[in-house]
Amino acid sequence: xxxxxxxxxxxxxxxxxxxxxxxxxxxxxxxxxxxxxxxxxxxxxxxxxxxxxxxxxxxxxxxxxxxxxxxxxxxxxxxxxxxxxxxxxxxxxxxxxxxxxxxxxxxxxxxxxxxxxxxxxxxxxxxxxxxxxxxxxxxxxxxxxxxxxxxxxxxx
Numbered sequence: 491x492x493x494x495x496x497x498x499x500x501x502x503x504x505x506x507x508x509x510x511x512x513x514x515x516x517x518x519x520x521x522x523x524x525x526x527x528x529x530x531x532x533x534x535x536x537x538x539x540x541x542x543x544x545x546x547x548x549x550x551x552x553x554x555x556x557x558x559x560x561x562x563x564x565x566x567x568x569x570x571x572x573x574x575x576x577x578x579x580x581x582x583x584x585x586x587x588x589x590x591x592x593x594x595x596x597x598x599x600x601x602x603x604x605x606x607x608x609x610x611x612x613x614x615x616x617x618x619x620x621x622x623x624x625x626x627x628x629x630x631x632x633x634x635x636x637x638x639x640x641x642x643x644x645x646x
Contacts, residue, residue: 514546514554517574519621520562528598528619529557532590533576549576565622570604573616573624580629581606581613587627588615 519525526545529535535547546554555574578584584606591603599620606615614628 512553514556516556516558517621517623518560518564519557520560520565521620522557522559524599525557525559525619525621532594532598533625567622568618568624570616570618570624573626575626575628577633578627578629584613584615584627584629591615591617 522539522543522545526537526539529537529547535549537545537547539545543559545557547557548554578587588603588606591600594600595603600617601620601622602616602618604616606613611632612628612630614626614630616624616626618624
Protein backbone atom coordinates (compact mmCIF):
# COMPACT_ATOMS: atom_id res chain seq x y z
CA UNK A 491 0.00 0.00 0.00
CA UNK A 492 1.20 3.48 -0.75
CA UNK A 493 0.65 6.85 0.84
CA UNK A 494 0.81 10.09 -1.07
CA UNK A 495 3.48 12.34 0.43
CA UNK A 496 1.69 15.49 -0.67
CA UNK A 497 -1.90 14.79 0.30
CA UNK A 498 -1.72 12.10 2.98
CA UNK A 499 -4.30 10.22 0.93
CA UNK A 500 -4.09 6.43 0.83
CA UNK A 501 -4.00 5.12 -2.70
CA UNK A 502 -7.32 3.40 -3.41
CA UNK A 503 -5.78 1.45 -6.26
CA UNK A 504 -3.56 -0.46 -3.82
CA UNK A 505 -6.20 -1.11 -1.16
CA UNK A 506 -8.15 -4.34 -0.86
CA UNK A 507 -11.50 -2.56 -0.60
CA UNK A 508 -12.16 0.02 -3.33
CA UNK A 509 -14.29 2.54 -1.40
CA UNK A 510 -16.01 5.55 -2.88
CA UNK A 511 -17.48 7.03 0.34
CA UNK A 512 -17.46 6.61 4.11
CA UNK A 513 -21.22 6.28 4.42
CA UNK A 514 -22.15 5.63 8.04
CA UNK A 515 -21.31 4.66 11.58
CA UNK A 516 -23.46 3.11 14.28
CA UNK A 517 -24.20 3.76 17.93
CA UNK A 518 -26.83 2.51 20.35
CA UNK A 519 -29.54 4.07 22.48
CA UNK A 520 -31.85 2.89 25.23
CA UNK A 521 -34.99 4.83 24.29
CA UNK A 522 -35.31 6.12 20.74
CA UNK A 523 -37.87 8.83 21.53
CA UNK A 524 -35.79 10.39 24.33
CA UNK A 525 -32.60 10.12 22.29
CA UNK A 526 -34.20 11.64 19.19
CA UNK A 527 -35.42 14.58 21.26
CA UNK A 528 -31.86 15.17 22.54
CA UNK A 529 -30.37 14.89 19.04
CA UNK A 530 -32.90 17.27 17.47
CA UNK A 531 -33.61 19.78 20.25
CA UNK A 532 -30.24 19.98 22.00
CA UNK A 533 -27.63 19.01 19.37
CA UNK A 534 -29.55 20.36 16.36
CA UNK A 535 -29.09 17.22 14.24
CA UNK A 536 -31.38 16.16 11.40
CA UNK A 537 -32.98 12.83 12.32
CA UNK A 538 -35.04 10.34 10.30
CA UNK A 539 -36.61 7.12 11.56
CA UNK A 540 -35.86 4.51 8.88
CA UNK A 541 -36.64 1.24 10.69
CA UNK A 542 -38.71 0.06 13.68
CA UNK A 543 -35.65 -0.08 15.96
CA UNK A 544 -33.36 2.42 14.25
CA UNK A 545 -32.99 6.02 13.16
CA UNK A 546 -30.27 7.98 11.37
CA UNK A 547 -28.85 11.41 12.00
CA UNK A 548 -26.66 13.75 10.01
CA UNK A 549 -25.39 17.31 9.90
CA UNK A 550 -23.94 18.95 6.80
CA UNK A 551 -21.92 15.93 5.65
CA UNK A 552 -22.27 12.84 3.52
CA UNK A 553 -21.87 10.55 6.54
CA UNK A 554 -24.91 9.28 8.37
CA UNK A 555 -24.92 7.78 11.84
CA UNK A 556 -27.35 4.97 12.51
CA UNK A 557 -28.72 4.81 16.04
CA UNK A 558 -30.12 1.41 17.04
CA UNK A 559 -32.44 1.07 20.03
CA UNK A 560 -31.34 -1.77 22.31
CA UNK A 561 -32.87 -0.95 25.69
CA UNK A 562 -31.14 0.28 28.86
CA UNK A 563 -29.60 -3.07 29.84
CA UNK A 564 -27.48 -3.22 26.67
CA UNK A 565 -25.78 0.17 27.12
CA UNK A 566 -22.13 0.24 28.10
CA UNK A 567 -19.94 3.03 29.35
CA UNK A 568 -17.85 4.75 26.71
CA UNK A 569 -14.53 6.50 27.27
CA UNK A 570 -14.45 10.21 26.49
CA UNK A 571 -11.82 9.55 23.80
CA UNK A 572 -14.57 7.67 21.94
CA UNK A 573 -16.72 10.67 21.10
CA UNK A 574 -18.64 12.43 18.34
CA UNK A 575 -17.58 15.97 17.43
CA UNK A 576 -19.85 18.89 16.61
CA UNK A 577 -18.28 22.13 15.39
CA UNK A 578 -19.72 25.55 16.19
CA UNK A 579 -18.58 28.92 14.85
CA UNK A 580 -17.17 30.74 17.88
CA UNK A 581 -15.81 30.19 21.37
CA UNK A 582 -18.85 32.07 22.68
CA UNK A 583 -21.07 29.42 21.05
CA UNK A 584 -19.07 26.74 22.89
CA UNK A 585 -19.59 28.63 26.18
CA UNK A 586 -23.30 29.10 25.41
CA UNK A 587 -23.71 25.38 24.63
CA UNK A 588 -21.88 24.53 27.87
CA UNK A 589 -24.22 26.77 29.89
CA UNK A 590 -27.23 25.26 28.10
CA UNK A 591 -25.97 21.75 28.88
CA UNK A 592 -25.75 22.66 32.57
CA UNK A 593 -29.19 24.27 32.47
CA UNK A 594 -30.90 21.40 30.61
CA UNK A 595 -28.94 18.46 32.06
CA UNK A 596 -31.92 16.85 33.79
CA UNK A 597 -34.38 17.59 30.97
CA UNK A 598 -32.24 15.75 28.38
CA UNK A 599 -30.72 13.11 30.68
CA UNK A 600 -27.16 14.41 30.24
CA UNK A 601 -24.95 12.31 32.51
CA UNK A 602 -21.71 14.31 32.62
CA UNK A 603 -20.42 17.69 31.46
CA UNK A 604 -16.76 18.71 31.41
CA UNK A 605 -15.70 22.36 31.55
CA UNK A 606 -14.57 24.05 28.31
CA UNK A 607 -10.83 24.02 27.69
CA UNK A 608 -8.39 24.71 24.90
CA UNK A 609 -6.73 21.50 23.72
CA UNK A 610 -5.53 19.95 20.46
CA UNK A 611 -5.89 23.36 18.81
CA UNK A 612 -9.59 23.73 19.61
CA UNK A 613 -11.74 25.27 22.35
CA UNK A 614 -14.29 22.70 23.44
CA UNK A 615 -16.15 20.80 26.11
CA UNK A 616 -17.40 17.22 26.34
CA UNK A 617 -20.73 15.91 27.53
CA UNK A 618 -22.01 12.38 28.02
CA UNK A 619 -25.58 11.84 26.84
CA UNK A 620 -28.36 9.69 28.26
CA UNK A 621 -27.06 6.68 26.30
CA UNK A 622 -23.47 7.05 27.62
CA UNK A 623 -22.18 8.40 24.29
CA UNK A 624 -19.70 11.29 24.50
CA UNK A 625 -19.99 14.47 22.42
CA UNK A 626 -17.41 17.22 21.92
CA UNK A 627 -18.79 20.68 21.13
CA UNK A 628 -15.87 22.63 19.67
CA UNK A 629 -14.70 25.76 17.93
CA UNK A 630 -11.59 24.95 15.93
CA UNK A 631 -9.52 27.22 13.70
CA UNK A 632 -8.80 24.21 11.48
CA UNK A 633 -11.43 22.29 9.60
CA UNK A 634 -10.65 18.57 9.73
CA UNK A 635 -10.20 18.65 5.94
CA UNK A 636 -7.17 20.90 6.53
CA UNK A 637 -5.38 17.99 8.25
CA UNK A 638 -5.73 15.90 5.12
CA UNK A 639 -4.77 18.82 2.88
CA UNK A 640 -1.46 19.27 4.69
CA UNK A 641 -0.72 15.52 4.81
CA UNK A 642 1.27 13.58 7.38
CA UNK A 643 3.26 15.67 9.83
CA UNK A 644 4.45 12.68 11.86
CA UNK A 645 6.10 9.69 10.22
CA UNK A 646 4.65 6.26 10.90
